[in-house]
Structures are given as structure tokens and as C-alpha cells.
Amino acid sequence: xxxxxxxxxxxxxxxxxxxxxxxxxxxxxxxxxxxxxxxxxxxxxxxxxxxxxxxxxxxxxxxxxxxxxxxxxxxxxxxxxxxxxxxxxxxxxxxxxxxxxxxxxxxxxxxxxxxxxxxxxxxxxxxxxxxxxxxxxxxxxxxxxxxxxxxxxxxxxxxxxxxxxxxxxxxxxxxxxxxxxxxxxxxxxxxxxxxxxxxxxxxxxxxxxxxxxxxxxxxxxxxxxxxxxxxxxxxxxxxxxxxxxxxxxxxxxxxxxxxxxxxxxxxxxxxxxxxxxxxxxxxxxxxxxxxxxxxxxxxxxxxxxxxx
Amino acid sequence: xxxxxxxxxxxxxxxxxxxxxxxxxxxxxxxxxxxxxxxxxxxxxxxxxxxxxxxxxxxxxxxxxxxxxxxxxxxxxxxxxxxxxxxxxxxxxxxxxxxxxxxxxxxxxxxxxxxxxxxxxxxxxxxxxxxxxxxxxxxxxxxxxxxxxxxxxxxxxxxxxxxxxxxxxxxxxxxxxxxxxxxxxxxxxxxxxxxxxxxxxxxxxxxxxxxxxxxxxxxxxxxxxxxxxxxxxxxxxxxxxxxxxxxxxxxxxxxxxxxxxxxxxxxxxxxxxxxxxxxxxxxxxxxxxxxxxxxxxxxxxxxxxxxxxxxxxxxxxxxxxxxxxxxxxxxxxxxxxxxxxxxxxxxxxxxxxxxxxxxxxxxxxxxxxxxxxxxxxxxxxx
Numbered sequence: 001x002x003x004x005x006x007x008x009x010x011x012x013x014x015x016x017x018x019x020x021x022x023x024x025x026x027x028x029x030x031x032x033x034x035x036x037x038x039x040x041x042x043x044x045x046x047x048x049x050x051x052x053x054x055x056x057x058x059x060x061x062x063x064x065x066x067x068x069x070x071x072x073x074x075x076x077x078x079x080x081x082x083x084x085x086x087x088x089x090x091x092x093x094x095x096x097x098x099x100x101x102x103x104x105x106x107x108x109x110x111x112x113x114x115x116x117x118x119x120x121x122x123x124x125x126x127x128x129x130x131x132x133x134x135x136x137x138x139x140x141x142x143x144x145x146x147x148x149x150x151x152x153x154x155x156x157x158x159x160x161x162x163x164x165x166x167x168x169x170x171x172x173x174x175x176x177x178x179x180x181x182x183x184x185x186x187x188x189x190x191x192x193x194x195x196x197x198x199x200x201x202x203x204x205x206x207x208x209x210x211x212x213x214x215x216x217x218x219x220x221x222x223x224x225x226x227x228x229x230x231x232x233x234x235x236x237x238x239x240x241x242x243x244x245x246x247x248x249x250x251x252x253x254x255x256x257x258x259x260x261x262x263x264x265x266x267x268x269x270x271x272x273x274x275x276x277x278x279x280x281x282x283x284x285x286x287x288x289x290x291x292x293x294x295x296x297x298x299x300x301x302x303x304x305x306x307x308x
Numbered sequence: 309x310x311x312x313x314x315x316x317x318x319x320x321x322x323x324x325x326x327x328x329x330x331x332x333x334x335x336x337x338x339x340x341x342x343x344x345x346x347x348x349x350x351x352x353x354x355x356x357x358x359x360x361x362x363x364x365x366x367x368x369x370x371x372x373x374x375x376x377x378x379x380x381x382x383x384x385x386x387x388x389x390x391x392x393x394x395x396x397x398x399x400x401x402x403x404x405x406x407x408x409x410x411x412x413x414x415x416x417x418x419x420x421x422x423x424x425x426x427x428x429x430x431x432x433x434x435x436x437x438x439x440x441x442x443x444x445x446x447x448x449x450x451x452x453x454x455x456x457x458x459x460x461x462x463x464x465x466x467x468x469x470x471x472x473x474x475x476x477x478x479x480x481x482x483x484x485x486x487x488x489x490x491x492x493x494x495x496x497x498x499x500x501x502x503x504x505x506x507x508x509x510x511x512x513x514x515x516x517x518x519x520x521x522x523x524x525x526x527x528x529x530x531x532x533x534x535x536x537x538x539x540x541x542x543x544x545x546x547x548x549x550x551x552x553x554x555x556x557x558x559x560x561x562x563x564x565x566x567x568x569x570x571x572x573x574x575x576x577x578x579x580x581x582x583x584x585x586x587x588x589x590x591x592x593x594x595x596x597x598x599x600x601x602x603x604x605x606x607x608x609x610x611x612x613x614x615x616x617x618x619x620x621x622x623x624x625x626x627x628x629x630x631x632x633x634x635x636x637x638x639x640x641x642x643x644x645x646x647x648x649x650x651x652x653x654x655x656x657x658x659x660x661x662x663x664x665x666x667x668x669x670x671x672x673x674x675x676x677x678x679x680x681x682x683x684x685x686x687x688x689x690x
Contacts (some may be wrong), residue, residue, distance in 0.1 A: 012374075038440050038444060073331075073528075083657075084653065091660065093439060094369055094439075094601075095660055097369070097440060097443070098593065098594075099656045099657065101590050101594070102649065102656045104651040105587075106646070106650065106652075109645035112642045113640075113641075113642035113643055116641060116642065127427075219585075220587065226447070226451075229444065235443075238629075278455050278457055278458055278459045278460070281451060282451060282456055284448075285451050285452050286452060288444065289434065289449070292437055292441055292445055293437075296437070296441065305651035
């Protein structure tokens, strides 16, 4: 019991971070499923959503700025796809990935220009940033809301993909790009829809994520973005439930590692802290490499064979 | 034009470039941006060529270059800090564990070797992956390396998350030469000669390393690399050992990236793990794209252009004045990078081949472009 109470704050924040990663990871996994592209710019779209919130909340009330941020992020995602990825649709996969890296570089530099490289304080959204107490842990309400909201959004998304026409088109395109084109599916619309959904979830994710942190800097999107991608690979790229499960596992493990030192010292296993918190980021990538080697298709991924 | 005259012309061009650098160092003050561009450009050229060897010639899309540069920079710094200065550098770790200093040349080679050994260990599992999975796994390894080097527990070796400094730099090597009586008589204390020599060190080292890469690419190994890039299955069917050649390319690339990282540390005169972020790898990738994927000369030209644009030509965009237009409101800090990344995006989208495409610099092709075409002659060069 004492182990649980010592670990509870870390597990709680792990679940919360996991939910936020899940919302970003869905954007990665859907785009990868359809375009076979690691959208490196997705993490930066997430950061830009955070920055837009900072600037909008300063000038308009929250009930306007929240929907406005979501709409603007969706527009950004749409524009990025049309401007940077669509012209390269028939070129090798490497050049479209380089284009994604270029977009990421551009967004980070734009953010650097507008913020002047300073840390921008994220506005506190009332109610969700109130402090509450669960068991022995004091935390913000957003910690509890995130997993619930994530699961609700994912269920809606899965229903959308399984029961609407555009959802069916998405599944068809991710199965076979060319055949679905022959069947009369408008590929460009489907891809745009994918980017719109991904950006929408990233915008929601950014609101939940940055509420827990002190502020937004131009590079604050890259690390969550990479981790969300790892989560998508872990769960099996292309699979939405996989991405969510992967994100929760990564979020929880990462936070447990952050707290591992103090727990180990408290339990008397080691005398001095080892500074293991340095490895919370590295752990994610170690997990990625292990997964790619042991089970490259991830937890829920479908097996693919290479054709000559 | 036969092969002999071509070689002569190429040697002539190199001599002319050296002469230009000599004239520059004679005319311009030592603080001129030209020298910054030449030094940093040479270092980035080496790293870009090492990345091009992997991405452009072997078809392995690896994003781990910053990690190998970090290893190189740290190995060089750790083994060359003078013993007398160790206590002040490793102030939190009682002077650190290593209590000797190596000669610079040995430390540079060791920097490359250690990076290559790490690459070998990383390559064992990672090289089995394909395209974007390989990219993300190598990116991940670079992040892990960065985390390990910042770990407090190995602080006596790496100084934890504090920076390493006081190791020999380009300037201090040349100033060190002045102490030796023999060199002292050779006018080495003349300021222009000092700025020439400090610029020449990175250019020479990079030049030798790039020449080695070119020799490798033109050898039978290089042809095997290109075969793997073009079609793995066909290459394997022709009897090329995929694992062996991929590993060779990966380790060679890491060796030169490590050397480049060590030189970058020399240039910056400090080494800090936090600087070697994935953003650095992206910059190098963009240089490779700008120069042309699969072209060594392209990478070199690309890197000098990239450094010149980002450090020098576009500097005015940050300072409020550019091309005579004064607009302090618009041209403030960071605008340079915005313009720069828009240019890069333009290259990626509309000029996909980059400067050189996959061709090398060839005096004959350039000459034939200016020559008026004779009637009835079929252009046989293409």
C-alpha cells in the first residue's frame, strides 16, 4: 500500500501525459496509415496550437479563444498538407519526409520569431486547472479529465471511421492507395480529412498538455511529438486503439522512471539517488528500438510483406 | 578533354581556391565573417558528406548524425583538456577521472573511432530496419546518447550537463606553434598568416577526409553501396553482402561525423551535450538536400552556401537592415531563420534535385554549356 501511495502522483501524471500523447499519436498513426509518411511537423503543429492559445487568450475571452484555436490549428494542418505534401505525392518517400522536416524547421523558426525565443506563459483555463486531491496526491483537475476526454474522443473517432462514408474511404485508402483511386475515391479529400482530424486532436491535446506545464517555447513540440510517434509505432502504426494504448504505456512508464529514484531510496534498495530522471526521454527511444526489433508491426499492427 | 588535363584543371582550381583564401587572409581583418564561413563551412561539409554517404549513396535514411558528432566532440574534448586545467573544468567532479592529455591529432582520430564503435553497436540491431523506421530509430539513438552524456553519474568522465572547455582550439594550436623556436623564425606571428593557418586547419582535415570518402565511393565498395541504394533485392541476388556493406557505410559515416563533431568543438571552443539536438541533424540533412542527394561536391557547395547564408548574408534580417531597407519592426531577431527556412522549403518543393542533383562537379560539363554547339553535332555528354 505504501508503494502505491508513494507512486500515486507519478502514475496519475503518467496517465494524464499518456492521454495527451494519445491525442497527438492519433494524428501520426492516421497520416502514416494513409500516406506512409512520418509527419515530423505534427509535433510542431501541436506547439503552434499552444502558442496561438497564448496569444488569443490575451485578447479575447476563453469561450471564443478555445474554439478559435481549434479551428486555426485545423486550418494550419490543412494548409501544410496542401502546400508541402500534396506537390510531392508522386515523388520518392524520402523527399516527402524531407519536406516534413522542412515544415517542422519552418514552424519552429516562425515560433522563434514571434515569441522572440521567450517562454510564453500558458493561460490557466478555469476549472480544469483547479487543484484537487486524490488519495495522497495533489494534482490539477486536468489530470483526471485528460484520460476521460481522450477515451471519449477516440470512441467518437472510431465510430466515425467505421460508420461514415469518409471513414470507409480512409480505411480503403490506407489499405491500397492506387486501387481506391481507381474505385473513384477522391484521394485528396480523404488525405485532407485525415490531416484535419489529426490537427483537431493535436489542438485539444495541446490545451490539456500545456495546462500542466509552465509555458510554451518553440521547441516544446518536438519531444512530445517524437514520443507520440513512438507510441504510434508501439501500438502498431495505422491502428488507432494501438496508438492510444501505446501512448498510455509510454506516458506511465516515463513518469514512473522520473519518480523511480525517490521510490527506490524510500524503499531502501539504494542509498543515493541515481539521477535516473535523465533517462525518462531516452527510455521512450529504447522502447522504440526494442519494439522495432522484436515486433516491428507493433502491438496491434497488421503484418506487411515486402514485394519485389 | 582527356583525363590528364581534367586532373590538371581540377588541381589548378584547388590551388586557385587556396590562393584566394591566402589573399583573403592578407586583405581582410581576422574578425571577418569570411573566415567564420570558411571554417564552419568546411566542418559542416565533412558532416554533410558523411551523411550523404549514408543517405545518398547507400540509401539508408539515417538521422543519427548529431549523436555521432556529440560522441566525437566529447571524446576529443575529454582527452585533450590540459591536465593543469582539469580541476577548473571538472570543478564539480574533483578534476575528473582522466588525468592526461593526448596530442590533438591522436584525439581527433580517436574521436572518429569511438563514434564508429558506437555506430557498430547501434548498427547491429538498427540496420535491420527499413526506410522511415531506420530514420526514427537512429534519431532515437541520438537522443539516448545525448541523455547518457548528460547523466550525473558519469560526470567524472563527461562533466555531467556542464560544458567542457579549455581544450585546444584552432587558434590555440597555431598560437602554440609560435612557442616553438623553429616556427618563430617563419614570420608565423604575422596576423595574416595566423588567420590563414587557423582557417586552413579545418579545411585541410575536411579535405583529406572527403577525399577518403570519394575514394571509398569510387571503389568496389562504393559500387556495392550504390547497388544497395538502387535495389536491395537485386543487389543481394548479385552476391552483395547487405549486412556487411550497410554496416561498413554506417560506421564510416559515423567515423567522419565524429571527426566533424570534434572539429566543431574545436571551432566553438566549448562542447555541451545539450547543443547536439535533433535540430542539428535536420540542418545537415537540409544541407545535403540543398547540395543534391548523392553528390559529394554538391554537399560541399551546399554547406558553404548554407553557412554563409545563415551566418553572414542574411544576418541583416536580424539586425533591422537588409539590402538597404530599414525596418526594425519586421527585421528583428529570428527573421533570418524564417526567411531561411522558407528558402529551404522552396528548394525542397520546387527544386528537388538541389544544386548538383546526383552529379559531381565536372569542368567539362560546365565548359560544354558555354561552348556554341556546332551544326549537326549530337550532344554526346549527357
